[in-house]
Amino acid sequence: MVGWNDLPVKSKKEVVKRLDFMSRCSMRSTCRADRKIVDSTELYIPRLRVSFLEGFTQATIYTDIGQFLKVVFKEKKDEEIAAYVYRMENEVKITNTTAARRIKGIRASRLFGVFLRHQFIRPNVLIGTLEFEFHPTDHTTQTFCICLLMRSFGVGKVFRAKKLATNCLTKKLTEIYLYNNLIDKTILEGIYNDGVVLSEDSVYPQKYIDTTVFPDPKLDVFKGVEASNPNKIVEIDLEPVQKFVNVPHCESFIYTTEYRVGAPITVKTRAEETEGFVTCRFGETNFLLWEHQHLPVVQLDEHVQMKRIASPELGCVYRWNKSKCGEWMHAMKIENEHKFEEFFKNDVILGAPVFNESKAMKEKPGLFSRINKAMGSWSPFGQAEEVNR
Numbered sequence: 001m002v003g004w005n006d007l008p009v010k011s012k013k014e015v016v017k018r019l020d021f022m023s024r025c026s027m028r029s030t031c032r033a034d035r036k037i038v039d040s041t042e043l044y045i046p047r048l049r050v051s052f053l054e055g056f057t058q059a060t061i062y063t064d065i066g067q068f069l070k071v072v073f074k075e076k077k078d079e080e081i082a083a084y085v086y087r088m089e090n091e092v093k094i095t096n097t098t099a100a101r102r103i104k105g106i107r108a109s110r111l112f113g114v115f116l117r118h119q120f121i122r123p124n125v126l127i128g129t130l131e132f133e134f135h136p137t138d139h140t141t142q143t144f145c146i147c148l149l150m151r152s153f154g155v156g157k158v159f160r161a162k163k164l165a166t167n168c169l170t171k172k173l174t175e176i177y178l179y180n181n182l183i184d185k186t187i188l189e190g191i192y193n194d195g196v197v198l199s200e201d202s203v204y205p206q207k208y209i210d211t212t213v214f215p216d217p218k219l220d221v222f223k224g225v226e227a228s229n230p231n232k233i234v235e236i237d238l239e240p241v242q243k244f245v246n247v248p249h250c251e252s253f254i255y256t257t258e259y260r261v262g263a264p265i266t267v268k269t270r271a272e273e274t275e276g277f278v279t280c281r282f283g284e285t286n287f288l289l290w291e292h293q294h295l296p297v298v299q300l301d302e303h304v305q306m307k308r309i310a311s312p313e314l315g316c317v318y319r320w321n322k323s324k325c326g327e328w329m330h331a332m333k334i335e336n337e338h339k340f341e342e343f344f345k346n347d348v349i350l351g352a353p354v355f356n357e358s359k360a361m362k363e364k365p366g367l368f369s370r371i372n373k374a375m376g377s378w379s380p381f382g383q384a385e386e387v388n389r
Contacts, residue, residue: 168195
């Protein structure tokens with residue numbers, strides 16, 4: 001009778017490909033030969049969340065929709081040095097029935113790093129989205145948490161991940177530190193910072209605002225010089241992520257607050273400060289805002305319509321878009337508009353007809369003056385009633 005040890009390596013790898021994450025972990029613990037087979041078989045993990053929370057750390061491995069494994073590392077006060085490890089499958093909180101193990105002589109933070117290194121810092125493991133969740137809000141503490149992982153991983157050991165995601169408490173300098181020390185730059189496609197701003201009056205999303213910054217291809221992001229002329233120093237005021245990160249960076253927030261409370265100032269400020277662009281997607285209660293923009297409509301394709309207005313006073317361009325899916329608006333500096341042609345090709349065509357201010361002044365001088373007046377107090381969102389008179 002043919003047993004497992006009699007199978008050729010190629011057949012064993014085919015078996016390993018069909019095993020889930022936990023089964024592979026168990027198989028790695030059987031013997032060196034099986035560990036070698038598991039480590040040489042490609043493993044794709046859709047999402048891995050690494051969390052540094054108050055009093056404990058945890059890793060959440062998402063293997064499918066609604067399917068996840070959570071491993072929590074904790075220490076108990078007034079005890080000798082020992083780490084408590086809790087393992088849960090498709091469960092959010094630790095209960096009395098949660099499997100637990102006590103390991104003496106090691107700190108929970110140290111064991112957490114060792115666990116991540118052995119399970120995910122391998123050349124055969126590819127992570128779709130690697131998410132870091134920080135509860136401490138200061139950059140110093142966040143950097144210290146990263147240093148603990150680097151100590152456990154060793155020199156040159158990094159995650160192979162397509163996307164890096166962070167929570168809203170993560171500082172931009174922390175993201176740069178993660179990018180430079182724990183991520184394989186040859187695989188990473190983008191960095192995403194996500195957050196939720198809650199309201200006491202509503203739990204339903206009212207708007208979604210994100211800011212996207214692309215690296216400048218003309219600059220060497222690590223030397224601050226022109227790639228074509230290394231001897232020429234370029235003096236340009238770029239955001240920190242654009243100086244040190246050569247992948248797109250997106251910062252996004254979901255708001256449950258009513259649209260007109262604070263949102264215009266948020267979008268306006270971001271558009272003026274960033275070298276990228278800001279996108280605001282509206283909830284159903286704000287869909288009438290499209291009608292309040294009294295500008296010519298450009299049919300970009302069979303699905304998307306666009307209205308465009310440039311504000312020389314603010315130095316920004318605002319592009320309103322509408323389709324069956326909803327309404328959204330892009331805002332950016334006038335001088336940066338041409339940079340995003342490739343990104344906007346599905347909903348915005350830079351060569352499309354735009355609002356002709358000179359022609360509008362001759363045909364409807366009253367309308368143009370009221371638009372200009374409204375722009376002084378943020379026309380792309382408010383003052384719709386004034387413009388409509």
